[in-house]
Structure formats: C-alpha cells, structure tokens
Amino acid sequence: MGKTLFDKVWDAHVVDSIENGPQILYIDKHLIHEVTSPQAFNELRDRDISIFRPNQIVATADHNTPTENQHLPVKDELSRNQLTQLSENCKANGITLYELGHKYNGIVHVMAPELGVTQPGMTMVCGDSHTSTHGAFGTIAFGIGTSQVAQVFASQCLLLTKPKSLRVTVNGKLKNGVLPKDVILYIISKLGTNSGTGYFCEYAGDVFENMSMEGRMTVCNMSIEMGARGGMIAPDETTYNYIKGREFAPKGDAFDQKVAYWKTLPTDKDAQFDKEYTFDAEDIEPMITYGTNPGMGIKISEFIPTKTDASFKKSLEYMDFEAGESLINTPINYVFIGSCTNSRIEDFRVAANYIKGKQKADNVTAWLVPGSKQVETQIIDEGLKTVFEDAGFKLRQPGCSACLAMNDDKIPQGEYCVSTSNRNFEGRQGQGARTILASPLVAAATAVAGKIVDITKTIETLETV
Amino acid sequence: MEKFTTLTSKAIPLDIANVDTDQIIPARFLKATDKKGFGDNVFRDWRFNKDNSENPTFILNNSDYNGSILVAGDNFGCGSSREHAAWALVGYGFKVIVSSFFADIFKGNALNNGLLPVQVSEVFLAELMTIIQKNPETKLNVNLQLQVIGIEGSISEHFDIDPYKKTCLINGYDDIDYLLSKKELIEAFETTRSY
Ligand code: SF4
Numbered sequence: 001m002g003k004t005l006f007d008k009v010w011d012a013h014v015v016d017s018i019e020n021g022p023q024i025l026y027i028d029k030h031l032i033h034e035v036t037s038p039q040a041f042n043e044l045r046d047r048d049i050s051i052f053r054p055n056q057i058v059a060t061a062d063h064n065t066p067t068e069n070q071h072l073p074v075k076d077e078l079s080r081n082q083l084t085q086l087s088e089n090c091k092a093n094g095i096t097l098y099e100l101g102h103k104y105n106g107i108v109h110v111m112a113p114e115l116g117v118t119q120p121g122m123t124m125v126c127g128d129s130h131t132s133t134h135g136a137f138g139t140i141a142f143g144i145g146t147s148q149v150a151q152v153f154a155s156q157c158l159l160l161t162k163p164k165s166l167r168v169t170v171n172g173k174l175k176n177g178v179l180p181k182d183v184i185l186y187i188i189s190k191l192g193t194n195s196g197t198g199y200f201c202e203y204a205g206d207v208f209e210n211m212s213m214e215g216r217m218t219v220c221n222m223s224i225e226m227g228a229r230g231g232m233i234a235p236d237e238t239t240y241n242y243i244k245g246r247e248f249a250p251k252g253d254a255f256d257q258k259v260a261y262w263k264t265l266p267t268d269k270d271a272q273f274d275k276e277y278t279f280d281a282e283d284i285e286p287m288i289t290y291g292t293n294p295g296m297g298i299k300i301s302e303f304i305p306t307k308t309d310a311s312f313k314k315s316l317e318y319m320d321f322e323a324g325e326s327l328i329n330t331p332i333n334y335v336f337i338g339s340c341t342n343s344r345i346e347d348f349r350v351a352a353n354y355i356k357g358k359q360k361a362d363n364v365t366a367w368l369v370p371g372s373k374q375v376e377t378q379i380i381d382e383g384l385k386t387v388f389e390d391a392g393f394k395l396r397q398p399g400c401s402a403c404l405a406m407n408d409d410k411i412p413q414g415e416y417c418v419s420t421s422n423r424n425f426e427g428r429q430g431q432g433a434r435t436i437l438a439s440p441l442v443a444a445a446t447a448v449a450g451k452i453v454d455i456t457k458t459i460e461t462l463e464t465v
Numbered sequence: 466m467e468k469f470t471t472l473t474s475k476a477i478p479l480d481i482a483n484v485d486t487d488q489i490i491p492a493r494f495l496k497a498t499d500k501k502g503f504g505d506n507v508f509r510d511w512r513f514n515k516d517n518s519e520n521p522t523f524i525l526n527n528s529d530y531n532g533s534i535l536v537a538g539d540n541f542g543c544g545s546s547r548e549h550a551a552w553a554l555v556g557y558g559f560k561v562i563v564s565s566f567f568a569d570i571f572k573g574n575a576l577n578n579g580l581l582p583v584q585v586s587e588v589f590l591a592e593l594m595t596i597i598q599k600n601p602e603t604k605l606n607v608n609l610q611l612q613v614i615g616i617e618g619s620i621s622e623h624f625d626i627d628p629y630k631k632t633c634l635i636n637g638y639d640d641i642d643y644l645l646s647k648k649e650l651i652e653a654f655e656t657t658r659s660y
Contacts, residue, residue, distance in 0.1 A: 026658065042499065154641050154645060157647075159640045194540045310482075
C-alpha cells in the first residue's frame with residue numbers, strides 16, 4: 001500500500017519505537033519565542049543538562065512585544081523581563097535570535113518561512129499551537145508544550161504516538177473575493193472544532209494546488225482550530241520557487257538535490273487515509289464568525305443558526321448576538337489585520353487594493369500589523385503604506401499584537417473587532433472583547449464602512465489580486 | 466514529577482463544553498518566567514468580575530464544592546498550546562480532570578505535569594455531572610493502576626491511557642529522563658539525517 005505525505009516524513013524521522021508505547025521522533029528545526037521557553041531553559045539549568053543542538057534552534061521575540069516605538073525600552077516590566085531572559089538564554093547557549101528591531105524579527109510563523117528555515121520533508125516544532133502553519137511546505141510541524149520544549153532542548157527528539165491521517169479535498173474554482181482564510185473558515189464551520197483531534201490533516205485538490213505559498217500558510221495555520229495537530233500540503237513547483245534564494249535555503253547543487261527529494265514526498269495514489277472529507281470550491285463564500293470558537297462561522301450573507309445547547313447560548317450571550325439574525329450592518333469599531341494567519345504581503349496587498357481611493361470610517365480604530373520586519377519593508381517599498389495612510393490608516397510595527405491580548409494592543413471590553421487572526425475565544429483579544437474572524441478583504445471592507453457589509457454584493461466588480 | 470497511583474476526592478462539576486486554554490489562564494498572565502503562581506489566576510475571567518470582585522455564580526466560588534478533581538464538559542483544553550494552563554490547574558490543586566474529550570496538546574501537557582486527564586464516555590460524564598451537582602459530598606475514586614474511575618457503590622468506568630505514560634506517572638519519571646538514556650541512538654540517527 002502506498003504512503004501518505006505525512007507517513008513519508010514521519011517515518012523518515014523515527015529514531016526508535018518503544019514497545020506498546022510512543023516513538024522517538026527526531027526534530028529538524030526548533031523555533032522558540034519569549035513566552036513558552038523560559039521555564040524550559042530553567043528546567044535544563046536546574047537539572048544540569050546542556051542544550052543538545054543549539055544550531056537547530058531559531059528564536060524570535062513576538063508575543064509580548066509592543067507594535068509602536070520598538071526602538072524604545074519596553075515599558076511593561078514583566079514583558080521586558082521576559083524579553084531580556086530570552087536574549088540572555090539565547091546568548092548563553094549559542095542560539096540564533098532575531099530580537100526586537102532586528103531586520104529578521106517577526107512572528108515566529110512568518111519569520112521562519114520567509115527566511116527559508118522551513119523546508120519540505122522536515123520535522124519542526126515550536127511552543128505555539130499555530131506551528132501548523134509550516135505544514136504548507138509539506139513539513140510535519142506542530143505546537144508543543146513547554147515540557148516538550150525542554151525535551152527537544154535536551155535531546156532534539158520528542159516521544160510521540162503517531163497521529164492518524166485525515167485528508168480534506170477541495171476541488172473547483174474559488175469565486176472572486178473568496179480568499180484562503182474563507183476556505184479554512186468554511187472547512188472548520190463544516191467539520192467543527194474537534195473533528196481533527198488525534199489526526200494530522202492533508203489538504204488536497206486543485207484549490208490548494210493553485211494557491212500561493214502564503215495562502216497555503218493561512219490554511220495550514222488554522223488546522224489546529226479543528227483540533228488537528230497539524231496540516232500539510234504537498235510540495236510542488238510553487239513551493240520550490242518560494243524557497244529558492246532565501247537566506248537559509250540550500251544553494252546550487254544542494255538545492256537541486258533537495259528538490260529531487262522533495263518530489264518524492266507527495267502522497268502516493270494508492271495511499272489510504274483514516275478519514276476523508278471533500279468540498280466544492282463553488283460552495284465557499286466570504287466567511288465570518290459569530291460565536292466564541294472558530295467553528296462558529298457562516299457565510300457573510302447567511303443568518304446565525306438557531307441551536308438550543310447551553311454552550312451555544314452562552315456563546316451568543318457573550319457576543320450579544322441573537323440566533324437567526326444577520327450580521328450585515330452590525331456597527332464595528334475595531335479592525336485588526338495581522339497575526340500569523342494573515343499578516344504577509346499578499347494580505348496587505350488585498351487590503352490595500354480594496355482600500356485604495358476610499359477612506360477609513362471615523363468610528364473605526366484599525367490596527368494594521370505586519371507579521372515581520374521584512375513584510376513591513378515590503379509594504380513600504382510597494383507603496384502600500386502610502387495607500388493606507390492616504391485612507392486614514394496607520395501602519396504599526398511587527399508582532400503578534402491584538403491576536404492574543406498579551407501585549408499593549410487589546411480590544412476594550414464589549415467592543416466588536418473584525419479580525420484576521422485565528423481565535424475568537426472569550427477574552428482572546430482583551431477582557432470582554434468580542435472577536436469576529438474574517439479574511440483581510442472582509443476586514444478592510446469593514447474598516448471602510450464602519451460596519452459589516454455584504455462584500456459578496458461588490459465581489460463581481462472587485463479586481464482579483 | 467510527582468507519582469500518581471490512586472486518588473479519592475470530592476469533585477467540582479464544571480458543566481461547560483469547549484473550555485479553551487485562554488479561559489483556563491488568560492494571556493495577560495503569561496508573563497512569568499517560572500511555573501509558580503499560575504493557580505491564583507486559573508479561570509480568572511470566570512472566577513472574578515471586571516472589578517476583581519468574586520463572581521458568585523461560578524462553580525469554583527461555590528463553597529459547597531471542593532476537591533482535587535475537576536469534572537468538565539466535552540473537548541476540554543482546546544486552543545493555545547500554553548502549558549501554563551496545566552500549571553494553573555495543578556497550582557490550584559487539581560490532580561485529575563475528567564472529560565469526554567481532551568485536546569491533544571493539553572492532554573500531553575497535563576501528563577507531563579502529573580495531572581491525570583481521565584477520558585470517559587459522554588453518557589458516563591453526564592451521569593457523573595448530575596450526581597455531583599446533586600450531591601457535592603460525592604467522592605470519586607480514580608485508580609490509575611486498574612484504569613478505573615467511579616463512585617463507590619454506584620457507577621464506574623474503565624478509562625484508557627497510553628501504557629508508557631501510565632508507567633511514567635506511576636513511577637514519577639518524565640520524558641527527559643527517558644530521552645537522555647537514548648542519546649547514543651539519537652546521535653547514530655543524526656549521521657543519516659539530511660537537514
Ligand atoms: S499571531 Fe497570534 S496565533 Fe500567531 S503566534 Fe502570535 S499569538 Fe500565536
């Protein structure tokens with residue numbers, strides 16, 4: 001029987017198997033950031049264990065950083081302390097760190113792919129659940145807890161039971177204005193937030209084949225929101241072209257050899273998956289969420305469903321929405337375009353393309369936050385910053401920003417925020433804040449209108465980007 | 466890590482599904498660089514009102530209920546990978562979490578901190594929840610060796626656990642100890658790797 005992409009990469013990294021137990025899986029690259037690493041460094045220090053392979057670790061500061069005045073010392077003492085500890089830990093252990101202000105600094109899942117750290121066929125981990133993003137390259141990439149960060153520090157390995165395999169196929173042609181974010185929000189709204197638990201997911205079909213690397217990253221990023229440990233897309237010409245020439249990409253002959261290997265990775269025709277789902281691209285429309293988990297999504301033109309369970313009611317109560325109502329025309333005062341889901345250059349191109357020649361609504365506070373220093377530079381170089389500023393928007397500096405209510409960028413109590421991030425949990429963007437997940441296009445349209453608008457009405461006339 | 470064999474305790478019924486790790490410990494409390502003190506802020510935004518007064522309707526503030534077992538709704542621990550959630554639950558005094566479903570990363574994090582996630586059937590969970598809600602004095606028995614959870618003279622159910630993890634918990638070992646004992650094997654593997 002043939003093997004899946006996931007099987008091929010996993011099996012190539014098994015060091016040993018414990019009888020009736022987990023396997024020892026070798027990890028090629030380990031990404032770390034300031035929030036989930038300090039306790040792991042302490043653990044090793046306390047147990048007098050040294051870091052086994054420091055040159056396979058790359059660090060960045062992203063979660064707990066301000067997105068304004070990054071040249072000044074960080075104001076909040078606890079945050080500053082976390083950042084200092086990261087710098088000290090990296091220095092003491094010879095780990096590459098792109099700290100605040102560095103030209104390669106950025107959100108961990110934006111920074112690593114754009115530097116070519118992420119490559120097909122690798123195993124990658126990070127103490128962050130959205131590590132699934134890197135699966136866009138045909139990489140086994142998943143989030144781990146801090147105890148596991150310590151395990152990888154100590155041994156470059158993890159003890160794991162091999163997950164089951166799941167394939168989601170989407171075929172057909174996406175409608176104009178339907179973005180990768182809509183595709184994944186649609187999938188999760190259909191499958192629910194724990195359909196993927198215990199599985200690694202492969203996305204297949206021509207929708208993903210025709211998607212850019214950045215779009216694939218948006219999709220794989222949210223695999224965790226349906227419970228899957230990770231998502232993967234088979235590497236192809238789009239993947240090789242994206243990697244070629246990047247800082248840490250193999251060069252010359254070494255690159256060609258790697259490509260030859262990468263070509264062997266896609267799932268064999270006769271491979272079997274434990275579970276399969278299929279969707280039609282034509283059924284997907286711009287999506288928004290109305291509740292407090294990412295599975296509570298509807299097409300923007302649809303009505304909130306009516307359900308009777310307690311969790312559903314609690315959720316609508318928190319959001320202050322009624323079952324059966326439409327979200328069109330709901331006034332919105334906050335818009336966030338950013339996070340590791342949608343903070344890459346294509347996301348800002350989509351937003352700028354819509355915003356160009358229009359004005360931000362007066363009631364809206366909009367945060368446009370690039371995912372990395374490199375994206376920030378691209379935005380400026382391509383003239384998008386001017387487009388945003390002409391329309392009354394301000395561009396902030398890179399970081400996780402309003403995605404998680406940890407740094408200064410928080411949405412106030414009771415306010416709605418149309419956000420391109422990945423989680424709409426209670427309080428995720430600030431205590432009492434109400435998050436509505438959407439694509440960068442829907443977010444841009446909301447920022448201009450000051451309320452949710454039915455973008456499908458204007459989609460036909462939109463230029464495709 | 467602390468050893469775990471058996472536990473008999475009263476339990477707290479948290480009848481909410483999809484409890485995510487942002488609820489267990491909100492991000493603004495993740496700025497510490499050690500593992501201590503998170504228990505004070507477990508379920509912070511459910512336990513306390515915005516003005517820091519206690520929310521009397523939240524189950525952890527109901528003095529009728531106490532114990533080191535949390536019985537929670539389906540899909541417990543989804544969302545962020547933050548191990549701080551496990552530290553917060555352990556810090557508050559929980560030793561066992563019962564649910565009909567646990568998110569992967571949370572489950573691993575709990576096990577790595579000696580916190581036992583006991584996955585039971587939906588039917589059993591519903592019965593358990595009702596019994597505890599009706600009588601806060603109900604005592605639950607958890608036996609890891611036999612993999613059984615139940616109430617004496619009443620309902621009980623077998624639960625599954627990875628045999629390797631079971632051995633670790635019973636003996637108080639952790640994965641680092643095991644992995645370090647395999648260093649030679651790992652180094653030999655490295656000579657064959659391609660990245
Ligand atoms: S942007 Fe949000 S989801 Fe992504 S790494 Fe940062 S906090 Fe996590």
